[in-house]
Amino acid sequence: MHRRSFLKKLTGYSLGVMAGGLVLPNGIKAELVKPFAELISENRLNDEIRNRIVELKKDNRNLHVGELHCHSYYSDGAYSVRDLLLRSSLLGLDFLVITEHLTPGTYRLESCLDSIKAQWNIFNRWNYGEMGPPAIYPAFEISTKEGHLIAVFPEDYFKPERLREIRRYFSRFDHYSVPVELTAGLIREMGAVSIVTHPDIKRSYPFGISSGFVKEHLAGLVDGIEDMSAGHGYQKDFSAETGLATIGSSDDHLNIILGTVVTSFDGTKHDNIIEAIRMRDTRAVRLTNSLDILFSPTKLFFNI
Numbered sequence: 001m002h003r004r005s006f007l008k009k010l011t012g013y014s015l016g017v018m019a020g021g022l023v024l025p026n027g028i029k030a031e032l033v034k035p036f037a038e039l040i041s042e043n044r045l046n047d048e049i050r051n052r053i054v055e056l057k058k059d060n061r062n063l064h065v066g067e068l069h070c071h072s073y074y075s076d077g078a079y080s081v082r083d084l085l086l087r088s089s090l091l092g093l094d095f096l097v098i099t100e101h102l103t104p105g106t107y108r109l110e111s112c113l114d115s116i117k118a119q120w121n122i123f124n125r126w127n128y129g130e131m132g133p134p135a136i137y138p139a140f141e142i143s144t145k146e147g148h149l150i151a152v153f154p155e156d157y158f159k160p161e162r163l164r165e166i167r168r169y170f171s172r173f174d175h176y177s178v179p180v181e182l183t184a185g186l187i188r189e190m191g192a193v194s195i196v197t198h199p200d201i202k203r204s205y206p207f208g209i210s211s212g213f214v215k216e217h218l219a220g221l222v223d224g225i226e227d228m229s230a231g232h233g234y235q236k237d238f239s240a241e242t243g244l245a246t247i248g249s250s251d252d253h254l255n256i257i258l259g260t261v262v263t264s265f266d267g268t269k270h271d272n273i274i275e276a277i278r279m280r281d282t283r284a285v286r287l288t289n290s291l292d293i294l295f296s297p298t299k300l301f302f303n304i
């Protein structure tokens with residue numbers, strides 16, 4: 001398809017969905033957006049991301065590039081974890097961290113654990129020829145009293161006994177909003193790392209923790225902060241102000257913007273993304289800005 005007609009079609013879809021979709025429940029919105037999502041990803045976007053990663057790796061073959069923030073239908077995303085794993089593999093991402101919501105009274109811990117188990121099963125039974133799976137890590141995005149915080153656990157936590165440990169520590173989060181300081185302490189105690197997501201972004205409920213609060217109360221307690229977000233459409237320098245690891249991610253719910261903004265680390269210095277975050281030795285990278293001319297899909301369709 002020519003670029004122009006592609007963009008025209010894309011805009012047509014987006015306007016149609018915007019007009020009819022905003023007052024509908026999330027499930028129906030997701031159905032409406034699906035053809036639109038498939039249209040974008042089957043076209044230029046995937047190629048563009050893939051080529052940019054190849055280009056980045058020309059300078060350092062050991063560079064690892066991946067997605068640290070996205071949702072499947074185990075919380076409020078529209079796609080399966082298999083879809084997200086396959087797309088990540090197709091894009092050439094080295095790691096994928098799926099971060100279902102853990103929100104009191106809304107998204108339960110058991111659902112996060114089901115997502116983690118599903119990811120592990122797919123990873124272990126991967127059978128897609130030459131295309132290898134990305135590395136995966138157990139993770140979720142916790143709604144704390146002050147706002148959202150991602151926890152990323154070492155691979156070891158895929159084991160049933162360690163999942164039970166997560167259940168023991170986190171089941172109370174189904175019922176209470178726990179203060180972020182306490183939550184971050186717990187995450188660290190378990191050997192996991194924490195990331196402040198979409199700082200300063202306001203909603204009617206605790207959403208983005210203010211960067212001022214992070215600087216004053218969390219700098220020594222959390223590990224990373226989202227400097228760059230495709231879903232929330234900003235690029236800042238929070239990490240320099242707070243001394244935390246810089247993170248770039250998509251917060252994709254629709255399998256569209258996955259991998260457009262990523263985090264990288266040097267594989268010759270660190271074994272995995274958790275270690276790189278802990279050592280504050282990451283980079284936030286925007287791989288494409290092709291979607292900027294349209295809109296930020298996540299922001300428009302979902303109240304996340």
Ligand SMILES: [Zn+2]
Nearest residue numbers: 141148197304
């Ligand atoms: Zn969030």
Ligand SMILES: [Zn+2]
Nearest residue numbers: 069071141251
């Ligand atoms: Zn999110």
